[in-house]
Amino acid sequence: MLQEFLSAKPLYYDKIDYSRMPRIYESIKEYLPKPKIIHLIGTNGKGTTGRFLATALYSLGFQVGHYTSPHILNFNERVWLNGLEACDATLETAHKKLQTILTASDAQELSYFEYTTLLGMLVFQECDYVVMEAGLGGEHDATAVFDKILTLVTPIAFDHEAFLGNSIKEIATTKLNAIQNNAIVAEQKEHEVYDIANSLAFSKSLNIKKYSQLLNESDELKIDKIATSLQLHNYLIHNLALSISALKFLKLDYSEDDFIDAKLFGRLTHIRKNIIIDVGHNPLAAEAIKDALINEKYILVYNSYKDKEYKKILQILKPIIKHIEILSIDDSRIESQKYLENTLNNLDIKYTSFKETSQDEQYLVFGSFSVVETFLKIQNMDR
Numbered sequence: 001m002l003q004e005f006l007s008a009k010p011l012y013y014d015k016i017d018y019s020r021m022p023r024i025y026e027s028i029k030e031y032l033p034k035p036k037i038i039h040l041i042g043t044n045g046k047g048t049t050g051r052f053l054a055t056a057l058y059s060l061g062f063q064v065g066h067y068t069s070p071h072i073l074n075f076n077e078r079v080w081l082n083g084l085e086a087c088d089a090t091l092e093t094a095h096k097k098l099q100t101i102l103t104a105s106d107a108q109e110l111s112y113f114e115y116t117t118l119l120g121m122l123v124f125q126e127c128d129y130v131v132m133e134a135g136l137g138g139e140h141d142a143t144a145v146f147d148k149i150l151t152l153v154t155p156i157a158f159d160h161e162a163f164l165g166n167s168i169k170e171i172a173t174t175k176l177n178a179i180q181n182n183a184i185v186a187e188q189k190e191h192e193v194y195d196i197a198n199s200l201a202f203s204k205s206l207n208i209k210k211y212s213q214l215l216n217e218s219d220e221l222k223i224d225k226i227a228t229s230l231q232l233h234n235y236l237i238h239n240l241a242l243s244i245s246a247l248k249f250l251k252l253d254y255s256e257d258d259f260i261d262a263k264l265f266g267r268l269t270h271i272r273k274n275i276i277i278d279v280g281h282n283p284l285a286a287e288a289i290k291d292a293l294i295n296e297k298y299i300l301v302y303n304s305y306k307d308k309e310y311k312k313i314l315q316i317l318k319p320i321i322k323h324i325e326i327l328s329i330d331d332s333r334i335e336s337q338k339y340l341e342n343t344l345n346n347l348d349i350k351y352t353s354f355k356e357t358s359q360d361e362q363y364l365v366f367g368s369f370s371v372v373e374t375f376l377k378i379q380n381m382d383r
Helices: 002-007 020-031 046-059 088-101 104-109 112-123 168-176 192-204 217-230 234-249 283-293 310-320 337-346 369-378
Strands: 036-041 064-067 079-081 129-133 150-153 182-185 207-210 269-272 275-278 298-302 321-326 351-353 363-366
Touching: 002 088, 002 112, 020 104, 020 112, 036 046, 046 064, 046 129, 046 234, 064 112, 079 112, 088 112, 150 234, 168 192, 182 192, 182 234, 192 207, 217 234, 234 283, 275 283, 275 369, 283 310, 283 363, 298 310, 298 369, 310 321, 310 337, 321 337, 363 369
Parallel strands: 036 129, 036 150, 064 129, 150 182, 182 207, 275 363, 298 321, 298 363, 321 351
Antiparallel strands: 064 079, 269 275
16 A cells, blocks of 8 residues: 555655665666656745646646645645546555566665655656656755756745755755756846856756746736736746746647636635635745735744744744744654744744634644644644
8 A cells, every 4th residue: 555655654854865766767767657847946836836837738738747745634635637636546556556667675765755756757657748846956856867848946045954055056056957958947036046047057058048038918917817816926926927937938828717726725825714824934935925914914823843944934924923823743853842932032922822713813824834734634624
C-alpha cells in the first residue's frame, strides 16, 4: 500500500544526498513518460501559478498533470490530473508500477519527495503537459532531473537558508541554475534576481524573459477580468499573469473562461465568512497577506517552525493583528512556546492559546501547512 510505504519515510531531512535522485532517474528514465514539462521554481506562488496554468491548459483541450507540494489534508492534493486530484486507486496503480521499475534498494533509499515525484510522473503517463513544482530548491531539487520546455520563476526571497544559502545571491543562483533552456521571470522585489538571471542567460546561452515582455494590452484586460471574476488579491493576480505569460510563450490562445476553476485551496481561502486560511510561512508571504488584508483586523491563529523568521513575519503582520491565539501542534520542528511567547512580548503583541472560534470575530489562520492542517482537523472541517 502506498500510504504504508510512504509513512516509513521521513518527510523532512537535515541533510540531503543530491546525487541520489539523478543517479536513480538515469537508471529508470526509459520507463517514464516524456510529456512537455513546465517547471516552477521560486520561493512563493508556485502552487497557485501552477494551478492557474494547469487549469487553463486542461480547459484548452490538453491532457494535463500538476505536481505540487506539500499537501494540507490528503496526499492526493499533490497529484492533480485533468481537473481533479488523483484518486487512491490511480495512485496505488502508479505505486505498484514504480515498485516494479525500481530496485528494492533504490525504492527504500529514495526520500519521500523523490519517490512521490517519480510516482506523479507515472500518474501523468498520458499527459501532453505536466506542470511540475519544485520542492524547496532548484538545481538540486528532485524535479530538476527531467527535461523541460520552460521554467517559470516565481518571486524569490529568503527561505530554507540551511539548504539554499544565506543571501539572495546564493538562493537565487541555486534556484535559477535549474533553468535548462527557456524561462520566464515573475515580478521580483529582490532586484538582484534579475541581475543573476541575466548573467546566467549570457553565460549559458539561455532564453530568459520577464513576464511583462510576453504580455500585451489585450492580455492585461483579460487578467483584470479574470481577477475580478475570481476575486483575486494582488499577489494572486501576479501569479495569474505569470501563468498567462507561459501560455503566450506556448503560442496558445486563451479566454477568461479557461480559468474559472483555477483557484488553489489554502491560499487566502475563506473557509467560512469570518475565517481565512493561508499556508504561507515566510516574510514574503506575510507581506502579501498584509497588503491583501490591510483594511481589517484579525485574530491570528498561529505557530511556527524553529527555522522560520517568525519575528520578522509577526512584525510584518502586526498592523492587521487584533491579537494572536497560539495553536498547539505536535511536531518536533515547532518552536517552543516559551521562545514564541518571548518574541510576542518583545513585539508587544497580545496572545493567548487557541481554544475555539467565535462567529463574532474575524480569523486568519497562518504559519505553515501544518498550522492550517491542524486547525482544519480540530475544527472538523474539510475542503
